[in-house]
Amino acid sequence: MTKLTISKSQYIKGLQCPKALWLSRHSKDLASEVAQTKQALFDTGRDIGDAARGYFANGVLVANEYWETEGAVEATEQYTQNGEGVIFEAAAIHPSNGCHARIDILKRVENSNQWDLIEVKGSTKLKDPHIDDVSFQYHVFNGAGYEIRKCYVMLVNSDYIRNGKIDPQKLFKLEEITNKVLAKQSEVDTATRQLNSILVDQTEPKELIGVKCSTPFECDYKNYCWVDVPDYSVYDVFSKSKVDEIASQHGFDIKALPDQIKPTGTKAIDVQSYIEGETHVDAPAISDFLRQISYPIYYLDYETIVPAIPMFDGTKPYQQIPFQFSVHIQHTPNGDLTHHEFLHKDRSDPRRAFAEKLVDLCGDTGTVLVYNQSLEKTRNKELAQDFPEYASAIQAINARIVDLLEPFRKRWLYHPDQRSSASIKAVLPCFSDLSYENLGIGSGEEAMLQYKNFIAGNIPEYELEDLWKNLSAYCEQDTRAMAILLDALKQQAHE
Ligand code: SF4
Structure with a gap:
C-alpha cells in the first residue's frame, strides 16, 4: 500500500x-x-x-x-x-x-x-x-x-x-x-x-512570525516561535494589514518605535501610557459619564450559552441563550451592595424564568450598569420579543442601561498594564486586588462550556453543587468588579 x-x-x-x-x-x-x-x-x-x-x-x-x-x-x-x-x-x-x-x-x-x-x-x-x-x-x-x-x-x-x-x-x-x-x-x-x-526534511524550516500565526487559525506553536516577542508588542497596537511590515522594519518592542511610526487615536494613548508608565486620565470626560448615572444602581451581568444546534423550541442555531445573571444593587453613593442572582438549575429552556426574575429584581428607577452593553441589550430585546408578557418591563430596563465599558474603551481612564485591552479581565487588576485566578470558573467561556456540559448530562449529579457554587461565584465577581471600577472612575474624577 x-x-x-x-x-x-x-x-x-x-x-x-x-x-x-x-x-x-x-x-x-x-x-x-x-x-x-x-x-x-x-x-x-x-x-x-x-x-x-x-x-x-x-x-x-x-x-x-x-x-x-x-x-x-x-x-x-x-x-x-x-x-x-x-x-x-x-x-x-x-x-x-x-x-x-x-x-x-x-x-x-x-x-x-x-x-x-x-x-x-x-x-x-x-x-x-x-x-x-x-x-x-x-x-x-x-x-x-x-x-x-x-x-x-x-x-x-x-x-x-x-x-x-x-x-x-x-x-x-x-x-x-x-x-x-x-x-x-x-x-x-x-x-x-x-x-x-x-x-x-530533518531541518526545521525557517519562517517569520506574523499575522499568519493567528490567521485563519491560532497556531499551536506560538509559545515556541513567539518567545522573543514581549507581552505587549507592536502586534497589540497596529492593524493586521500593516503590523508585519512594521515588525520587520522596527522590531517588536513598542518602546523602540520611531516617533513617526507610533499609532494614532486611542492606541496613541496606550503607547504613551506604556512608555511613560503613567495612568492616563481624562477627568472631564469621566465626570460627564458619571453624570448620567443615578441611584439605585443595578450592576448587571449575564452568562449565556450559544448552541450551534438549537436546544429549545423557538430558538435558532447559535442564538445566545441567557441562563444566569448576577445583580448587585447599591442604593446610595458608597452604600452597601446587596447581591441577587438567577441561575437556571434545570435542563429546560431558562429564558422565561430568566425574564421573570430580571423584571422582578431590576426595579423601575435608577441606572442599570453593564459592561459591554451589546450582550445584555440584545438578549433583552430577544426576551422582550419572545415573551411579550415581559416586553414593556424589559424595554424599560434597556432604556436605563449605561455601559461601564465606555470610559475604558474610549481611554478616559487607561492604566499601562491594560495592554490595549478594555475587557473587564484586563482592567480590573489595574484598579483592585480582586482576581479571577482562584475561582473554580474564571471566564465566560468556561461558564458556557460547563453549563452546556450540564445540559448535555455530562456532569454527574454529585458534582452539581460545586458547579452551581462556581457559576455563582464567577458571575457575582463580574458585577462586584463593576462596582469597584465605578469607584475607580469616581476617584479619578475626584467625585
Ligand atoms: S507560530 Fe506557528 S504559524 Fe507562526 S511561525 Fe511558528 S509555526 Fe508558523
Missing part, C-alpha cells in the same frame, strides 16, 4: 505555515495545550457532524478511528462495492503521493458510479478554508479513482427555528462549490508536493 503522507488537517496547517506542519511531525511536544475554546469548537464540530448524518436516510458509517486510515479505506471500498449510496466518514489515499483524507459524506449519484463530496461545517457562511478543505479532499478522492461529479459544503441554516425534534433537512443547507474546487486543483498539486518534501 502507498506510504501515507499528509492528511487534510496537516495540509490546512501547512498552507497556513509550513513550519507548523513540520513541528507537528518532528516536535509535537512544543505545541501548547489544547485551549478550552478549541475543545468547545471540537465538541461543536462533533455535534454538528452527528446531526448532519440525519440529513441522509440509510447512510453507512466508516467507524474506524481517525488514525486507522488504511482500515477506513478498506471499509469505504467495501461499502462502494456493496452498492451503498451514502457513506459517512469515507476515506481514500492518493496512490502516487500518499495524501489521505476522509470526507464527511460521500454520496453516490443515483444509478451511476459518480460521487458527490459533501463536507459538513458548523458555520452558517462559506469561508475560504472550507474551499481548501474540499479541494484537498477532491485531490485525494479523484486521485484514488473516484469520479467526482459535484462538491458541496453543508452549512448550518441560520434561519432555522426549532420546533420539536431537530429537522436535519431544515437545519442544514447545501452550498455547491464544484467550480471553486476545480479551480484550486493545480494549487493543491503544487502545495502537496512542497509540503510532503518539507515534512521529510
Whole structure:
C-alpha cells in the first residue's frame, strides 16, 4: 500500500505555515495545550457532524478511528462495492503521493458510479478554508479513482427555528462549490508536493512570525516561535494589514518605535501610557459619564450559552441563550451592595424564568450598569420579543442601561498594564486586588462550556453543587468588579 503522507488537517496547517506542519511531525511536544475554546469548537464540530448524518436516510458509517486510515479505506471500498449510496466518514489515499483524507459524506449519484463530496461545517457562511478543505479532499478522492461529479459544503441554516425534534433537512443547507474546487486543483498539486518534501526534511524550516500565526487559525506553536516577542508588542497596537511590515522594519518592542511610526487615536494613548508608565486620565470626560448615572444602581451581568444546534423550541442555531445573571444593587453613593442572582438549575429552556426574575429584581428607577452593553441589550430585546408578557418591563430596563465599558474603551481612564485591552479581565487588576485566578470558573467561556456540559448530562449529579457554587461565584465577581471600577472612575474624577 502507498506510504501515507499528509492528511487534510496537516495540509490546512501547512498552507497556513509550513513550519507548523513540520513541528507537528518532528516536535509535537512544543505545541501548547489544547485551549478550552478549541475543545468547545471540537465538541461543536462533533455535534454538528452527528446531526448532519440525519440529513441522509440509510447512510453507512466508516467507524474506524481517525488514525486507522488504511482500515477506513478498506471499509469505504467495501461499502462502494456493496452498492451503498451514502457513506459517512469515507476515506481514500492518493496512490502516487500518499495524501489521505476522509470526507464527511460521500454520496453516490443515483444509478451511476459518480460521487458527490459533501463536507459538513458548523458555520452558517462559506469561508475560504472550507474551499481548501474540499479541494484537498477532491485531490485525494479523484486521485484514488473516484469520479467526482459535484462538491458541496453543508452549512448550518441560520434561519432555522426549532420546533420539536431537530429537522436535519431544515437545519442544514447545501452550498455547491464544484467550480471553486476545480479551480484550486493545480494549487493543491503544487502545495502537496512542497509540503510532503518539507515534512521529510530533518531541518526545521525557517519562517517569520506574523499575522499568519493567528490567521485563519491560532497556531499551536506560538509559545515556541513567539518567545522573543514581549507581552505587549507592536502586534497589540497596529492593524493586521500593516503590523508585519512594521515588525520587520522596527522590531517588536513598542518602546523602540520611531516617533513617526507610533499609532494614532486611542492606541496613541496606550503607547504613551506604556512608555511613560503613567495612568492616563481624562477627568472631564469621566465626570460627564458619571453624570448620567443615578441611584439605585443595578450592576448587571449575564452568562449565556450559544448552541450551534438549537436546544429549545423557538430558538435558532447559535442564538445566545441567557441562563444566569448576577445583580448587585447599591442604593446610595458608597452604600452597601446587596447581591441577587438567577441561575437556571434545570435542563429546560431558562429564558422565561430568566425574564421573570430580571423584571422582578431590576426595579423601575435608577441606572442599570453593564459592561459591554451589546450582550445584555440584545438578549433583552430577544426576551422582550419572545415573551411579550415581559416586553414593556424589559424595554424599560434597556432604556436605563449605561455601559461601564465606555470610559475604558474610549481611554478616559487607561492604566499601562491594560495592554490595549478594555475587557473587564484586563482592567480590573489595574484598579483592585480582586482576581479571577482562584475561582473554580474564571471566564465566560468556561461558564458556557460547563453549563452546556450540564445540559448535555455530562456532569454527574454529585458534582452539581460545586458547579452551581462556581457559576455563582464567577458571575457575582463580574458585577462586584463593576462596582469597584465605578469607584475607580469616581476617584479619578475626584467625585
Ligand atoms: S507560530 Fe507562526 S511561525 Fe511558528 S509555526 Fe506557528 S504559524 Fe508558523
